[in-house]
Amino acid sequence: MSAAEVLIVGAGPVGLCLALALEQQGVRVRIIDKEPSFSGESKAVTIQPRTLELFQMLGVADRLMKDGVVNPVMNMHVGRKRVTVLRYDRLETAFAFYLHLHQGQTERVLVQALGERGITVERATALEGFEQDAAGVTARLARAGGEREEVRVPYLVGCDGGHSRVRAVLDLGFKGARYDDNWIMTDVRIPNMSLARDERHGFILDRFPFVVLNLGNDYYRLIAARPPGSPLAGQVPTLEEFRAIMTPLGLGHWKLEEPLWLTHYNPSQRLVSDYRVGRVFVAGDAAHVNTPIAAQGLNTGALDAVNLAWKLRLAVRGKASTALLDSYHAERHAAAVTMFAQNDRLTLLVFGANPLLRFIARKQLHLLNVPALNLKNVLGTSQLDLHYRRSPVVQTALDPPGTRASLAAFEWGRARPGDRAPHCMMLDAEKHTAMYEVLRATHHTLFILGGAKPDAARMKAVAEHAREQYGEWLIPHFVFHGQIPPGFDAGGAGAVWRDEDGKVHQSLGAKGAGCVLIRPDAYVAARFPLSATAGLDTYFKALLT
Template identity: 35%
Template sequence: MLRPHKISNLSRAFVLHARTLEQLDARGLADGLEAVGRPLDSLRLFGRLTIELSTLRSRFNHLLVIPQYEVEKALQRRAVEAGVDFRYETELTGLVQDADGVTEVRGPGGAAGSLRAAYVVGTDGMRSAVREAIGLPFPGRSAIRSVVLADVRLAEEPENLLTVNAVGDAFAFLAPFGDGYHRVIAWNRARDVPDGEPLDLDEVKEVTRLALGRDYGMHDARWMSRFHSDERQAPAYRVGRVFLAGDAAHVHTPAGGQGMNTGLQDAANLSWKLAAVVQGHSDAALLDSYQAERHPVGKAVLRSSGGIVRLAMAKRPWELALRAALTAFLNTVGPARRRAVGQITGIGYRYPAPRGAHRRTGTRVPDVALEGGRLYETLRGGRFVLITPESYEDQGARKDRLAVQRWASDRRTTVLVRPDGYVAWAADSADTARIEDAVARYVG
């Protein structure tokens, strides 16, 4: 794996949502991250809209406040244990596809070299060299310019774990690192300057006071910077043997904290499919479903994060009236509020299902109780999980790819769960022949 730099604490992401925590749980990482981060069971938007997360049908019925670098460290440890070879300070300079795929790179000190791989996944951010190498455009626009970032100490501790508000032209967000510093993300619409314009602590304090009413006695800034937030999405997430995920495929405003989460969910969707194809258990056509399943999610996240920012920064009377009406609607109409929560947390998305498929096909499966334990514990083997009301013995040589479990309840539906926790196939009643046919078709 090419990695230009070692893990940095200058990350922008600070939250893990329920669906991402579930995906991390399926890899045995969630409990460790929960021990490091701090849970938050409700969000408050626009001063009036309260989103309760404690009612989520998930083991992780909260938002976890945790810096991105802690997540990266956990993922890196797991990758190293799995034998991943990280190449630091290595730049991708070109990419040529053939029957197997070739990546040309330039290593430390400018030494030329090449790496050969069956597939390439570009997770190299907004300015993706992989995306450029395969000739994909990145249409969109800059949504917010001159956002200020700062890591500071505070003389006064904020009342809430996450502090966020917007007033007039100003927006500010505060989140703790856990080491005595807080990250400040703030924006003053009235001060639109280039990213390279010098930034001092007085400006950070001023815009924070405008948005939050006070600056909490900010001092001892260890880092400050400006950036601009774009809304962009690649038209395709796959070209031949090359794939895009995360910010290389889509970027959007930080509203709702969906950026890192969406990228990790991209990876969870693609990883098991690549493994199945590389190991010869599935046809390469399976990889086409990555685009079909994840591109619509990326598009929806662009819409929702952009909508939150525009409502937060409402200024004209008609905009303020629209925000008030929408807030009242979501506060009083349960189904609409649950849909909004499902989008932000990621648990509400479902993937397209073939015509005539069972109604559960393509839906996320929560961490249901099984006779042998929890579902997501069973998924930690990277296998499909067949959940049946009756005993079933797999007749194929699939022990390394299929775990068979029985419901801990009296449910009668038979469900084949993909390694990423979504339903591949289901039937309200199924005999051994039907189950065997489904297992052969999906597990290989």
């Protein structure tokens, strides 16, 4: 019998991310994968800013940055003419760029981090089936040598890809369709690449795209798709096929050498009917597969993992309400629907069969030269504007009176319940520190804001109440606008920070004094005035049993 509290099926990036997040929170995990080793294929290569923020909280962002290639902008062309530049470098985040990194490298960083924590992926171990009851899940495992094992765990999570065994056993719907677009791709050495090497490049051609992504060491990912009716559909692409696409773009002189792989596929876009059935969950490609057009697959799966991890921590401790576990589906299913709609719009732009609609869509690219529209676009693709405002477990749903009361202390348009925690800098006695270095994936974070005229006694009273009632689940922080009051002593109730220029208060939407509670996945849970700590109680009473 296993001592694990969660069994993770599938050791791709999503399963590894979930294992790391759970281990960080003190949850005992086992992670299995039916394959004997890494696939060796590069697969997904783009890590979005929101994913990097969460990886920072998991302690692996710096390692990924060391191995990856930073690209702050993407040049968009129609034919040979550049019509706009997508400006990730203007995003308000510590990671204002695309990070390019082979999926295998991402997996190795996560495996190494798990190994340092005493967790090893059990490879060549497949899930044959499972049954669940009110107390747990009994899973049947089979190893390559024929050995079998029966495992009893409180919870099981399927991160086992588009052909998920977990999803099949649950008999979940997986609605969607396979697209006719025949994508081709290679990772190839280009020693004389003549475009800006630290930028992404996308070309929208007549009925398909051509994309160039820098992978480092003179290697580039080239992505294209064959036009409808191409006689090459279904065949492995050649470097000559890529050269034929590049030559009309003035890129035919590039040397294409030593390809790591050449592949083709017809993408699908499918979404599972339920992310949770009892004590079993699905995440990543087991829950959603999508076209590669916006580079969202791995990133959406990582957000699944971090969203689920803190809820499972409460569940294995016997503290999670049914509403909290159900919120995993409510939040992440809605996020996938939003992503799919974005992919559909991009597909119309690139592949649309109607010439007039295709022409209009291409003309709309010019609108992205308006800074506000450019920012709106990249906030979407970077997943920084993803929110859970309609979640059943944020203050807006749990405590409507408290939400209305919070408007006396907070602006409605900033850091609303369900929004991503903003990026801003705070100052302690020694140095400036980014908020995401303060947030913890293991706990809620309670920022107690002093405003222009801080009431230190009331701030301490809030912190003491929070620690006394919910100290196992949250960490308080005092934030003073300007100077810390002379003689202020937190008395061990929480860390103390200075908000030199008021940017922390402003980013959190505070008009003055107040409290902002941030979830372990770095989304705003609730806001309330210093005088209304009942808002904190209402939130946790809804989450905890």
